[in-house]
Amino acid sequence: MRLTNFSDxxxxxxxxxxxxxDELITIEETAKVxxxxxxxxxxxxxxLTRAGYLKAVRGRSGGLSLAMRxxxxxxxxxxxxxxxxFALVECFTADNQCRITPRCRLRGVLKEALGAFIATxxxxxxxxxxxxxxxxxxxxxx
Amino acid sequence: MRLTNFSDxxxxxxxxxxxxxDELITIEETAKVxxxxxxxxxxxxxxLTRAGYLKAVRGRSGGLSLAMRxxxxxxxxxxxxxxxxFALVECFTADNQCRITPRCRLRGVLKEALGAFIATxxxxxxxxxxxxxxxxxxxxxx
Numbered sequence: 001m002r003l004t005n006f007s008d009x010x011x012x013x014x015x016x017x018x019x020x021x022d023e024l025i026t027i028e029e030t031a032k033v034x035x036x037x038x039x040x041x042x043x044x045x046x047x048l049t050r051a052g053y054l055k056a057v058r059g060r061s062g063g064l065s066l067a068m069r070x071x072x073x074x075x076x077x078x079x080x081x082x083x084x085x086f087a088l089v090e091c092f093t094a095d096n097q098c099r100i101t102p103r104c105r106l107r108g109v110l111k112e113a114l115g116a117f118i119a120t121x122x123x124x125x126x127x128x129x130x131x132x133x134x135x136x137x138x139x140x141x142x
Numbered sequence: 143m144r145l146t147n148f149s150d151x152x153x154x155x156x157x158x159x160x161x162x163x164d165e166l167i168t169i170e171e172t173a174k175v176x177x178x179x180x181x182x183x184x185x186x187x188x189x190l191t192r193a194g195y196l197k198a199v200r201g202r203s204g205g206l207s208l209a210m211r212x213x214x215x216x217x218x219x220x221x222x223x224x225x226x227x228f229a230l231v232e233c234f235t236a237d238n239q240c241r242i243t244p245r246c247r248l249r250g251v252l253k254e255a256l257g258a259f260i261a262t263x264x265x266x267x268x269x270x271x272x273x274x275x276x277x278x279x280x281x282x283x284x
Contacts, residue, residue, distance in 0.1 A: 001143065001144070001145055001146075001225055001228050001230065001256070001259075002143070002144075002228075002229055002230050002231070003143055003230050003231055003252075004143075005232075007231075008231040008232055011231075011248060012240070012242075015242070015246070015248070033241065034239075034240060034241065035239050035240075035241070075248075075251060079143075083143055086143050086144075087144055088143065088144050088145050089144070089145055089149075089150040089153075090147075090150055097176075097177050098154070098176060098177075099175065099176065099177070099278065099279060100154075100157070100273060100277055100278060103273055103277045104157070104271070104273070105270065105271045106153060106157070106217075106271055109217060109262070109263065109266050109270070109271070110145075110263075112262050113258075113259045113260070113262035113263050114143070114259065115262075116255075116258040116259055116261070116262045117143075117255045117256065117258055117259040118255070119258070120251070120254050120255035120257075120258045121251065121252075121255050124251050128247065128251070129246070129247045129248055129251070131242060131245055131246070135242055135245045136241065136242060137241060
């Protein structure tokens, strides 16, 4: 069982933006900090901007910053905004072929388990996870 | 977020074996019932046998049957036995490269959420899901 890299990277971008809250971050430096591809992070940042978690400042000295206070960003909501689906098994999808689906109670049990997973994430916000810039290898300005 | 097909199929094999509890089932008929590949199901059945959920009777009129009572088969345990890992994000894996791992609190939160997922499954057993043979399209013997 795994989350998509997309969700993983989204959480990392938010963590980095939270650590550098008084500055603008760039995709380039975020990619360098985590050693992940700029192209991936670009898509992630676009989605986080669309979902209202980041705001983009355009221009040469532009960049990204958190659009909400960290204590307002619930982790369950982030994952809801970044996972393409929560199709744990085939019968959660449109192309389901399983013949027992109409009578099967497994789907209900799996949905309940998924609900417990997300509810746990919703008990935490980005504020519970914030690190200092130094923890990303960023030296404090002199 | 999804479970592997392996876990999905394992749960289906157990459901089918539970429906036909007084008989031996075969990989061939189980594959036909669900419209999934025999080769996949063979691996799944081997794993379920190794894990003690199925027992195999060899020979021409052989087959598989549940090795435990359905009310002793907890769904969380089945998924623990069939998922290759629960590596929700990169830092759960051996080849993790994320530089904030030593200080990051996200992993702990995700582990807690995963625990809630599995704990929910553990509140149910195969007995909660049992269907009748007719619900698999099997006609009762005359």
